[in-house]
Every structure is written in structure tokens, then in C-alpha cells.
Amino acid sequence: MNQPSTGTWSPTSWQQKLAAQQPVYDDPQELTAVVGKLGMLPPLVTSWEIDKLRGFLAEAAAGNAFLLQGGDCSENLDDCGTESIVRNLKVLMQMSLVLAFSSMKRVVRVGRFAGQYAKPRSSDTETRDGVTLPVYRGDIVNRSGFTPTERRPDPELLLRGYERAALTLNFIRALCSGGFADLHHPENWELGFMNESHNLLQFQRYKEMVGRIGDSLRFMEAVHNVAFSQLSTVDVFTSHEGLHLLYEQAQTRPVPRRTGYFNLSTHFPWIGERTRQLDGAHIEYFRGIKNPIGVKVGPSMKPDDLLRLMDVLHPENEPGRLTLIHRFGADKIAGVLPDLIQAVQRSGKTVLWCCDPMHGNTVSTDGGVKTRNYDTIVREITSAFSIHRGLGSILGGIHLELTGDDVTECVGGARGLKATDLGRAYKSVVDPRLNHEQAMEIAFLISEQLSGGRTGA
Numbered sequence: 094m095n096q097p098s099t100g101t102w103s104p105t106s107w108q109q110k111l112a113a114q115q116p117v118y119d120d121p122q123e124l125t126a127v128v129g130k131l132g133m134l135p136p137l138v139t140s141w142e143i144d145k146l147r148g149f150l151a152e153a154a155a156g157n158a159f160l161l162q163g164g165d166c167s168e169n170l171d172d173c174g175t176e177s178i179v180r181n182l183k184v185l186m187q188m189s190l191v192l193a194f195s196s197m198k199r200v201v202r203v204g205r206f207a208g209q210y211a212k213p214r215s216s217d218t219e220t221r222d223g224v225t226l227p228v229y230r231g232d233i234v235n236r237s238g239f240t241p242t243e244r245r246p247d248p249e250l251l252l253r254g255y256e257r258a259a260l261t262l263n264f265i266r267a268l269c270s271g272g273f274a275d276l277h278h279p280e281n282w283e284l285g286f287m288n289e290s291h292n293l294l295q296f297q298r299y300k301e302m303v304g305r306i307g308d309s310l311r312f313m314e315a316v317h318n319v320a321f322s323q324l325s326t327v328d329v330f331t332s333h334e335g336l337h338l339l340y341e342q343a344q345t346r347p348v349p350r351r352t353g354y355f356n357l358s359t360h361f362p363w364i365g366e367r368t369r370q371l372d373g374a375h376i377e378y379f380r381g382i383k384n385p386i387g388v389k390v391g392p393s394m395k396p397d398d399l400l401r402l403m404d405v406l407h408p409e410n411e412p413g414r415l416t417l418i419h420r421f422g423a424d425k426i427a428g429v430l431p432d433l434i435q436a437v438q439r440s441g442k443t444v445l446w447c448c449d450p451m452h453g454n455t456v457s458t459d460g461g462v463k464t465r466n467y468d469t470i471v472r473e474i475t476s477a478f479s480i481h482r483g484l485g486s487i488l489g490g491i492h493l494e495l496t497g498d499d500v501t502e503c504v505g506g507a508r509g510l511k512a513t514d515l516g517r518a519y520k521s522v523v524d525p526r527l528n529h530e531q532a533m534e535i536a537f538l539i540s541e542q543l544s545g546g547r548t549g550a
């Protein structure tokens with residue numbers, strides 16, 4: 094049986110454990126030098142921001158806020174440009190507006206960005222036409238092209254990833270600190286293709302809602318004779334899978350006048366479904382950091398294992414510390430989730446439950462293209478809300494792979510994308526994402542669930 098981690102923790106104590114999903118580098122000295130350099134570079138986030146997010150997540154766990162976590166499955170270094178950053182931020186802003194307006198709750202926006210560069214894979218190698226090379230593990234490790242040079246795990250990419258994360262975050266911070274983020278001007282978040290004919294109904298619904306928000310704002314400002322200047326800035330937090338432990342370790346530091354260590358590469362790292370072994374290196378690393386953390390929970394999770402995992406990762410029951418991101422698949426959720434919810438309830442601990450309706454619902458088309466069906470995604474979300482509600486538990490968040498881009502990666506949705514449409518704009522090199530239109534449809538669907546909860550329906 095797996096033995097949970099005990100004993101003295103340090104940012105490097107994970108190295109005594111088995112670390113799944115790590116690349117094999119051919120030059121250990123080069124790797125050590127790069128990790129040393131990374132450790133000298135300034136942090137990307139601060140401990141104050143991390144604490145603020147933990148407070149918001151605690152609110153979401155209590156049902157007073159809702160977590161919206163979304164972004165690419167895997168960021169690409171080459172995509173770090175104005176357009177893709179703005180588009181992804183716009184879709185998060187629009188979705189959060191829809192969710193906040195219907196739920197009348199704070200929406201905690203967390204991007205899968207500024208560090209979502211390392212990917213777990215099912216095999217260490219890939220073979221094509223008799224040639225075997227290391228598998229692509231994300232842009233922070235190697236490149237997706239199928240040549241020995243591109244597939245060589247290159248330590249320098251850790252630095253390139255950190256730099257891109259910093260550039261991404263810098264731009265996002267600037268956009269969120271005024272102008273773009275001003276709730277008085279939500280037209281800033283519109284996307285060029287929103288008023289195309291196939292989007293029209295949804296666009297009208299969105300415009301109408303934005304109009305009502307604007308009216309309410311102006312009404313309140315007129316009545317109180319003040320300008321709600323606070324509404325011109327927003328909080329957007331970052332998250333990524335804490336998969337590549339040397340990258341995480343390098344940015345894990347003590348901060349002045351506080352106890353403990355913070356991972357300052359992101360606000361909210363999570364442990365993936367494939368690296369949550371109780372006796373493994375990832376659990377060892379995560380147990381010692383002060384950040385709020387997420388753990389993906391798939392269908393193989395047993396209630397007892399979940400309790401043991403919580404003993405290690407959530408011993409103090411600190412509000413906002415632990416988010417369980419469940420991803421079972423629409424057909425499995427009803428068979429697995431209730432027992433896990435009840436186990437957590439018996440433990441007396443509070444967690445934030447968040448639904449990832451993407452990763453349990455990945456399928457391949459007859460042509461071998463990875464996709465997800467919009468209806469199946471919706472089915473898992475709807476089941477998740479009703480199971481939690483039925484057991485007196487709270488579903489306080491949603492975790493989505495999405496893009497503000499007009500891609501064709503998931504089938505279904507209002508426009509009825511079919512398997513044969515996927516080739517038109519399939520850009521993801523890893524998992525299929527919801528496009529802007531599908532993401533907004535899901536936001537409206539969740540908003541119905543949230544407003545239903547508010548009125549007790």
C-alpha cells in the first residue's frame with residue numbers, strides 16, 4: 094500500500110520520491126545550471142496575491158463565490174502574442190460577467206496560463222514509421238515536431254517558459270489594471286466574430302445582459318453621486334499543472350516576515366490525475382507549499398485514498414487550501430462522485446469542489462482526431478450540479494479547456510460542429526478546446542444552474 098509522505102519537508106525533498114512524468118535530460122550539468130538560474134530570477138507572483146486568492150477560494154467553497162478556471166490545455170511558446178493573450182482574457186471576462194450576473198456572486202477568474210507548458214503523456218516515447226523518439230512533453234521540455242533535435246528535452250526551454258510566462262502575466266496585469274477591464278466598457282471584451290450570423294442569438298443575449306449591467310451601474314452611480322472606480326480593475330489569477338518539479342522547485346521560496354514556502358511561479362498550481370500517487374514526488378512537493386492547490390480526481394479515486402490524500406495535503410483544514418477538480422466523464426460521474434462527496438463530508442473538512450467536464454470525455458473520431466462532444470461535456474456539468482445539490486454539497490467551480498479563438502476542436506454546440514468540420518481550424522497540439530462560442534454557451538448553461546441554486550429551485 095502507498096505510504097503517505099511524512100518527515101521533514103523542503104523544496105527538494107520530493108527528489109527522494111518517485112517522480113512520474115518527468116523528462117530525461119541528457120546533460121545533468123546543463124540542467125543543474127538552468128535550474129540554478131531560474132532560482133535567481135524574480136518571482137512571477139507574490140505571496141499577498143496568493144493569500145488573496147486563497148480567501149476567494151474559501152468563499153467559493155462556502156458557496157459565496159464561483160471559481161472559473163480556464164484556458165489552453167497546453168500553452169505554446171510561439172503563441173505568446175498580443176492576439177492570443179487578449180482573446181483568452183476576453184473570453185474569461187465575458188464568461189465571468191455572465192456567471193456573476195446570474196449568480197449575484199463573485200466570480201474568481203483563474204487562467205490556465207502563464208506557465209501551462211508541461212504535459213503528462215501516456216508513453217515516454219513515440220514511434221512513427223519505425224522511428225522512435227522521446228514523446229512531446231510540452232514546450233517547456235521539448236518541441237512537438239518529430240525530429241531528434243526537436244524532441245530532445247532541452248533545459249534551456251525551462252528558461253524560455255519562465256520568460257514567456259512573465260511576458261504573458263505582465264500584459265495581463267496591465268490589461269486588468271484599468272481601461273480594458275473597466276466594467277463600464279464591456280464592449281472592450283467583444284470579439285470580432287461575435288456578431289456573425291451563427292452567433293447572433295447568443296450575441297444578442299450577451300448584449301442585452303451587458304446593457305442591463307450598464308444601466309444598473311449608471312443608476313447606482315447617479316443615485317449615490319459617485320463613480321464606481323473600483324469596477325475599472327479586476328483580479329485575474331494564474332494556474333498551471335505543477336508537473337515539472339524542477340521548474341516548480343526553482344521558484345519555491347520563503348518570503349520575508351512569513352513562515353513557510355510559497356511557489357511564486359503561479360498563484361494556484363494543481364496536481365494532475367497521473368501524478369497524484371500518495372507516495373510520489375508530486376504529493377511530497379505540494380504538501381509543503383503555502384499556495385492554495387488543486388488535485389485532479391478521476392474515476393479510479395477511492396474514498397479512502399481521497400481521505401489519506403487530504404490528510405497529507407490538507408491537514409489543517411485551512412479555508413481555501415484544497416480544491417478537488419473532479420473529471421470522471423459523463424457516464425461515470427454518477428457512479429463515483431457521491432461516495433467521494435460523502436467521504437469528505439464525514440471527514441468534517443471543507444474543500445472546494447470544481448468540475449472539469451473535459452478530461453473524462455475525450456474521444457477519437459474515426460479519422461483518429463482527438464475531440465470532445467459539447468453535449469457530453471454539458472451532461473457531465475449538469476450531473477455534477479445535481480449530485481452535489483442532492484447531497485447538500487456545493488459545486489463551487491468549473492475547470493475548462495477553452496480558447497477565445499474560433500477553433501474547431503470540440504464537436505457539437507449551437508453551430509453543430511461535426512467530426513468532418515474539425516480539420517478546418519484544429520490548432521491544439523494536445524487536447525481539444527471549446528471555442529469562444531461553445532465556451533459562452535457553457536457559461537449561460539452554468540449561469541442557469543447557479544441562478545437555480547440561488548432561488549432554491
Ligand code: PEP
Pocket residue numbers: 166213334364365366367389420452524
Ligand atoms: C489537463 O488538465 O490538461 C490534464 C492533463 O488533466 P488530467 O490530469 O485531469 O488528465
Ligand code: CO
Pocket residue numbers: 166167452494523524
Ligand atoms: Co488537457
